[in-house]
Amino acid sequence: QIHLVESGGRVVQPGTSLKLSCAASGLTLSTYAVHWVRQAPGKGLEWVAIISYDGRSYYYGDSLRGRVDISRDNSQNTVSLQMISLRPEDTGIYYCATDTQWGSGCLNWGRGTLLTVSS
Amino acid sequence: QSALTQPASVSGSLGQSITISCTGSNTDIGDNDFVSWYQQHAGKAPKLLTYDVSNRPSGVSDRFSGSKSGNTASLTISGLQAEDEADYYCSSYTTITTAFYVFGTGTKVTVL
Numbered sequence: 001q002i003h004l005v006e007s008g009g010r011v012v013q014p015g016t017s018l019k020l021s022c023a024a025s026g027l028t029l030s031t032y033a034v035h036w037v038r039q040a041p042g043k044g045l046e047w048v049a050i051i052s053y054d055g056r057s058y059y060y061g062d063s064l065r066g067r068v069d070i071s072r073d074n075s076q077n078t079v080s081l082q083m084i085s086l087r088p089e090d091t092g093i094y095y096c097a098t099d100t101q102w103g104s105g106c107l108n109w110g111r112g113t114l115l116t117v118s119s
Numbered sequence: 120q121s122a123l124t125q126p127a128s129v130s131g132s133l134g135q136s137i138t139i140s141c142t143g144s145n146t147d148i149g150d151n152d153f154v155s156w157y158q159q160h161a162g163k164a165p166k167l168l169t170y171d172v173s174n175r176p177s178g179v180s181d182r183f184s185g186s187k188s189g190n191t192a193s194l195t196i197s198g199l200q201a202e203d204e205a206d207y208y209c210s211s212y213t214t215i216t217t218a219f220y221v222f223g224t225g226t227k228v229t230v231l
Contacts, residue, residue, distance in 0.1 A: 035220070037165075044122070044225035045157070045165065045208050059219035062120055095164055103212035103220060105155035105170030112164060 002026040002108050006096050009113030012086055020081040020113060022096030027108065030054075030074035032098040035106050036081050040092040048094070051079060052102065064090070086117045123147065123192075123209055123223035130229040131199045139226045141192040141209030147221055149190035153212035156185055156194045160205045168207075169194065196228070204230045 008020040022034065036048040049070040051058045058070050069082040079096060093114050097106035124142040131137040141148070141156075148154055154172045157165040167176055169185035172192065182197045192209055209223035 037222075044206075045159075045210075045222040047210070047220040047222055050219055059217075061220075062218065065217075097165075100167075100170050100176075101153075103153045105153070105167050105210070106157070106165070107167050107170075107176060109164040109166070 004096055004098070004108055004110035006094060006110045006113035009094060009115040011116045011118060013119050014087055014117055016086055016117075017082070017084040018086060018115065020083070020094055020096075020115070022079045022081075022110060024077050024098075027098070029072075029077045029079065029098070033102050034072065034079045035097045035099060036070065036079075037095045037097060037106065038090075038092045039095070039112075040089070043092070046092075049081065050099070050103070086115075088117050091115060091117050120147075120213055120215055120218035120221050123211060123221055125207075125209060125223040125226045127224075128227045128229065130231055131196075132231045133199055133201065135199050136195060136197040137199060137228065139194045139196075139207055139209075139228070141194070141211075141223045143190050143192070143211055143221075145190060146215050147190075147211040147213040148187060148192050150214045151212050152187070154185065154187055154192045155210050156183070156192075157208045157210065158183075158203075158205050159208065165208065199230055201230050204228055 072079040093112035095112045155170040159165040
């Protein structure tokens, strides 16, 4: 059984930093590119970032570019999303997902972790 | 990178077929075959329905089929069932160098 589990989401104040993590079981994460996707309350899906299986390539979506860093530790089977200067509009559920290839589609998804940015 | 454009809502009766459109541009849908569709039930994580325009992952019903023409992708759901009531999102790889991937605006499917 494949499981992706996101963690690290919590209530934080605007301007602070936070690191989200994605851990995998039932699959070797190091063989997959991994996406982060977020969803604001009552809104649609928004693509956040992707990192290649070896960590050498990565891209960011417009809304977080310059405030986010994606990384991975293949020895620990984890992918992380470090965010800085958080804003209220960053509030939402953050999902990690494995790609079928490289930009082909997000196949395996976690249940998400909720980040709330509020004073 | 702007979101791909989908109709806000589509409805159909049990057993009918419906089609959801997804309009992009010549830097995303029109420029590659990395187009995919997702289903999301309320409170749940999205589920991949089709990828690479028309491929289905193992376990996805063949009632879901994807296609593409020019800058527009489509998802057809045949034999509509009650459990198909959900939100649907398209997505595409984009050739804009500063971006990579973009989702559609989402479509609420209602089964009458």
